[in-house]
Amino acid sequence: MATDRRARAAAEQELALTAPLGHDALLAGLCASVRAGRLAHALEFVGPAGVGKFLVARWFAAALLCDRGPARGGLHDGPCLECGACKRFQAGSHADVFVVDVRQEAEKERSEQLRIGRFVPREEARSTYWGGATVEDFLGLRAASGLWRIVIVREAERMNSEAQNAMLKSLEEPAPNVLWILETSEPHELLPTIHSRAIAVRFEALALELAAEILARAELEPAAARELARWAGGAPGVALELAAQAALELRAVTLAVLVGEAPSTTAAAAVWAVEGEFVGKTERAQQRTRVRRVLDTALELVRDRERLRAGLAPAELPHGGVAAELARAAALATRGESRRALHTLLGCRSDLESNVDPQTVLERALLAFAPPPAAVRARG
Numbered sequence: 413m414a415t416d417r418r419a420r421a422a423a424e425q426e427l428a429l430t431a432p433l434g435h436d437a438l439l440a441g442l443c444a445s446v447r448a449g450r451l452a453h454a455l456e457f458v459g460p461a462g463v464g465k466f467l468v469a470r471w472f473a474a475a476l477l478c479d480r481g482p483a484r485g486g487l488h489d490g491p492c493l494e495c496g497a498c499k500r501f502q503a504g505s506h507a508d509v510f511v512v513d514v515r516q517e518a519e520k521e522r523s524e525q526l527r528i529g530r531f532v533p534r535e536e537a538r539s540t541y542w543g544g545a546t547v548e549d550f551l552g553l554r555a556a557s558g559l560w561r562i563v564i565v566r567e568a569e570r571m572n573s574e575a576q577n578a579m580l581k582s583l584e585e586p587a588p589n590v591l592w593i594l595e596t597s598e599p600h601e602l603l604p605t606i607h608s609r610a611i612a613v614r615f616e617a618l619a620l621e622l623a624a625e626i627l628a629r630a631e632l633e634p635a636a637a638r639e640l641a642r643w644a645g646g647a648p649g650v651a652l653e654l655a656a657q658a659a660l661e662l663r664a665v666t667l668a669v670l671v672g673e674a675p676s677t678t679a680a681a682a683v684w685a686v687e688g689e690f691v692g693k694t695e696r697a698q699q700r701t702r703v704r705r706v707l708d709t710a711l712e713l714v715r716d717r718e719r720l721r722a723g724l725a726p727a728e729l730p731h732g733g734v735a736a737e738l739a740r741a742a743a744l745a746t747r748g749e750s751r752r753a754l755h756t757l758l759g760c761r762s763d764l765e766s767n768v769d770p771q772t773v774l775e776r777a778l779l780a781f782a783p784p785p786a787a788v789r790a791r792g
């Protein structure tokens with residue numbers, strides 16, 4: 413089955429260790445503090461979503477446990493990938509690392525709420541790599557390697573307050589040689605007491621060329637890689653998500669409406685015909701994810717159209733690659749019409765989250781940002 417194959421490939425990729433690109437200085441700093449024996453017991457990896465924070469967390473954890481790594485005096489700022497410890501890490505069987513993937517838990521439970529922050533995971537954080545054991549089970553054991561015991565929490569902001577409070581107890585009474593790495597792109601969702609116990613490690617978005625290179629390695633064709641890297645603001649993880657949702661195709665459909673080339677009914681049919689991966693437990697949830705992508709894209713395009721009108725250079729815009737089409741669209745709608753379109757689109761966005769039928773929302777949204785028929789007629 414294709415889906416089995418994909419799931420297996422995803423699981424293997426989850427365990428594989430790939431050197432993260434674009435964060436060398438940050439890794440060098442972390443490894444230097446290990447060699448100097450002054451690594452904090454809790455690190456908060458903060459920065460934009462999709463820039464590689466979780467990749468770096470696993471890479472650094474592997475480096476700490478590596479037989480030739482910085483904790484053993486090694487000079488390389490990463491794992492060797494060859495020793496017994498590295499092999500166990502990559503097989504998912506290293507006893508000294510515990511990964512709580514709150515993101516994966518969220519996807520399993522109520523995927524459609526992933527982006528709107530209402531999701532509250534189970535109280536006890538359980539590891540995906542430890543067959544459902546809890547963090548407490550893990551912390552109750554002695555380090556098998558004699559080095560560090562490492563807990564990585566992915567998308568820590570999704571933990572509810574009970575889970576955060578439970579974690580706080582461990583942070584307040586740090587056990588020797590236990591390291592927590594909390595990964596988050598929404599640090600304001602974490603308790604202030606957690607911030608005060610952890611050392612912040614700040615990540616930046618990658619340069620567009622580097623992000624595009626990473627995407628090309630993930631087998632995206634170069635033109636699409638460049639376009640998506642720019643759309644995602646230098647966050648390869650976000651760009652890959654856009655690619656999975658066939659976002660460039662959906663953007664083309666949206667643009668055709670904006671420039672008055674496609675009537676909204678044709679566009680609605682085209683939106684449903686695009687093949688992409690739209691997460692959701694039920695068919696309706698998947699439809700909602702698809703329509704959310706169209707609405708978000710339309711919002712961004714209308715905003716970029718107004719930024720162009722205000723004189724910003726295309727290179728400064730996430731959708732600068734379609735500046736010519738946006739300029740054509742600007743000739744068909746006034747600023748006031750753009751404002752009204754934005755207002756309606758935001759209303760559609762909140763209707764979508766309050767469970768209004770996705771098809772109805774899509775049709776209303778497409779009508780809202782289509783140029784007035786008189787403007788299209790006047791152009792001829």
Ligand SMILES: [Zn+2]
Pocket residue numbers: 478479480481491492493494495496497498
């Ligand atoms: Zn190694």
